[in-house]
Amino acid sequence: MPEHDPEQELGPKFASAFQDRSATSELRGAGLAAVARKRVRRRRRALNGVAASVLVVVAVGGAWSVLGSGGTPTNSAGSAEVPTAAKDNRTQGIAPSYEADTACPTDHPIKGVEEAGAVPAGLDVSTPVTGLQACRYQVPGGEVLGHERFDAKVAQQVVDAIKVLPERNPALPVFKCAPEAARPTEAIALRFSTAAGIREIWVEYTGCTTPGFFTGSRTYGLFAAPLKLFMTGSVRPSGSTYLNALTGW
Template identity: 60%
Template structure:
């Protein structure tokens, strides 16, 4: 009989043990792989949902932020709307609404006057007088038609007065014309009608024709400059041009 060799018996057992261990390890690896794939799939789903939320917020043009964000970001549409609203509010400062506007007379004294400084007695505004409002009336001089009008609050009215009273009698930068009488009269002019404690007082503004441009109170003449004009020449009160306006910068 051949001798009994213990190593021969151990060989198959060891081999079997290795096979069993390999099988267990393979199962473990397989399970880990499935778990890894499951986690990757869940992460992809989460990122897809987040990306969809961002896309909807951007397309909608609203204010959006991710969950937990402390600083929402405003879209460009919202910014543009806010800027436009702010610009409109700024441009309307000092302008009185339609219900509060004073109607411009249809037969103005300026149309019948002999000259730009011929205001009837008691009509002109002394620039030291406190004012509480202003209505600017633009007239066609041939028939007195109101070409435009706009009312302003007390703050703007006082700004106009303050801007006029510091002016010299004449603006030397404007040209001097020699015109025939039939072409000397202006085609249009503006009457500034100020509200005061004693009633309405006027300043006449001449900027067309070729007589004498400026601001006239009946007792004083002030040269035509852009600073006061910019305060009330808005909307329909703003002329498209004029003999002297065409030579004046910045109005």
């Protein structure tokens, strides 16, 4: 009988163990490789998705701004939508409309005037003016019969044409009439814009004793030169005793 040798018995066991370890290492390596490949594919898909999103945003004129870990879209200059706050800010500083800012006051002192020249906020004709609103009123009563608005150039022309006039126009007739007939039936309030606010000159051309321009401190005679500058449109009367006797207006 051959002699038992322990080393011969251990040899096959070592060989089998090494073989099993090698197989395990190969499987583990294959598994790690597969995991790595999966991770690479996921990263590629994520990158492709981001790239596609960027292309879509650029195509519509937008831009993405990433804050921290999350992305938040922000409108670029090419966006057609304007935030509400911006819309509100754009309206600041805009002048009021004509209807809201320049309507003739219905409750005007001229409607109850008892004497010529009673102008509570008269214009000093040496004051620069920046605009003019002419309001034609029924007197008494105060109904607005017409109104027109003029720019700074015309407003200053009206003032310049008035301030050189004498106190009376000698070419106009002189009437003797009863007190009831002496009162005007209509008049025009010239409302001038100045740095100190609205200042007025009243124009009377009806009745029989008080034609002219009144500033509250001075009287100027009724002449055609100033009248033809502002007696236009609805402010232009159909006529009166004094206007019928005055040419050129």
